[in-house]
Amino acid sequence: MSARHVGVVGEPAVTGRDSAARSAQEAVQWAVQLRSGTMSANERHALDRWLAASADNQAAWHKLADSLSALVAPAGVDHAAFRSALLVKEPSRRRFVLTGVSALAVASGGLWFWRQGAVDALPGAAPGVWMRTAIGERRTFEASGGSSLMLNARSAVQDIVSGDVHTYALDKGALYMDAPAQPSRVTPVSVRTRDGYLQTQSGAFGVTLVKQGTRVQVDRAYADILTLSGNRARLRAGERAVFDRNTIWRDAAHGPSFTSWTQGLYVASNTPLGDVVDALEPYLPGLLTITDEAAQHRVSGVFHLDRPEQTLQQIQDTLDVHVERFSRYMTVISA
Structure with missing residues (x-):
């Protein structure tokens, strides 16, 4: 089935795992078509309709977008700002990306994704339970020891268990950990990136993955950082x-809170507008680039x-920038 025939009316309905697997395969086909640079306006509209058709389609598309690393514009979008945005090299500014066959394979009805920068498995640990959030969703989970x-x-964390730890x-x-004081707590609450x-042992802190490494802010008590190199x-x-595998950089500035996202703000x-766009990106479907x-x-x-659409309008009304929507799933901010 070619990408241009994805989602044809009248095809047999599928549910459950079959539906998710089919959506994953169709997402790859659409991405290949997008990568080819030959999509017509009608085909771009068809892609929009496919995305809007089901939650499985949207989930498959965003999973693919998060797993790949080179953005190519659809054909026919002849706009200098859009082309400029596509050339931005920072990963946090680029979505819907495609690197070719090495990045993905479709086999036995399933889609296998190559993921860059993922957390390595802990030696001797049992497979953990995944906790995830969708576009625009914040969610609180119970953690160990009353935390x-x-x-x-658009976040994901795995609860990895080794013994009682x-x-x-x-x-x-990004996550926010709140560990209340527990006299009976033997092992510390631990977050890994x-x-x-x-x-x-007792504290509240926020952790965000950023392009420089891992950003952390402590709001109550304390948190100890241990880099993979031992610092x-x-x-x-x-x-x-902010820390990476080797170095810890303390932030001496007294700026706005990094954890205000917990309040939806x-x-x-x-602040550079690019940072605002990075914060807004998990709350919008599709491509948001600057x-x-x-x-x-x-x-x-x-x-x-x-209220991401209202926020984009607020940005356009107060700054000398243009916010252009090429479709529901493609927004470009340019000067």
Whole structure:
């Protein structure tokens, strides 16, 4: 079945796992068609209709988008700002990406994704339970020892168990861990990312995966950072840092909270617009991208993540930028 025939009316209905597997295969076919650069306007509209047809289709498309790494524009979109946006090299600015056969394979009715930067399995640990959120969804989960764990939109964490120890491996997005004081707690609450660990016996902290590494802010008590290379640091309430596998950079600035997303807000204070777009991206379906020039605009204000369309309008009304929607699933911000 070619990409242009995906979702033809009258094909047999499928449900459950069959539906998800079919959506995954169709997403690949659509991506290949998009990559070819030969999509007509009618075919782009057909892609929009396919995306809107079911939650399985949307989930498959976004999973594919998150798993690949090179963006190609549909044919026929002759707009300088759009082309400029597609050339942005930062991964956080680019979505709907395709690298070719090495990135994916369709076999036995299933879709296998190559994922870059994922958290490695812990030695001796049992396979863990996954906790995930969808586009625009924040959700709180119960964690071990009476703790709670909130996930930002489009985030994923795995609860990996080794003996009596739970390690929460953040694979994508952002989480907020709240570990109340427990006199009976023997082992610390532990969060792992691709860069290292954060641990506390009692505290509240937010963790976000960013292009530089892992960003953390402590809101109560303390959290200890241990990088994969063995460097250590303790952050206390009100302190922030970014760390990668080797280095810890403390943030001495007293800017807006990194964890305001837990309240559905992004607070900016002379912040690059590109950072606001990164925060808004998990709350919008499809492609949201920004040109380099527009990303450098400085902005201050409170932005509502749960009302992304209103927030985009707010950005356009208050800054010298253009917000253009090429379809429901494609938005470009340019200067």
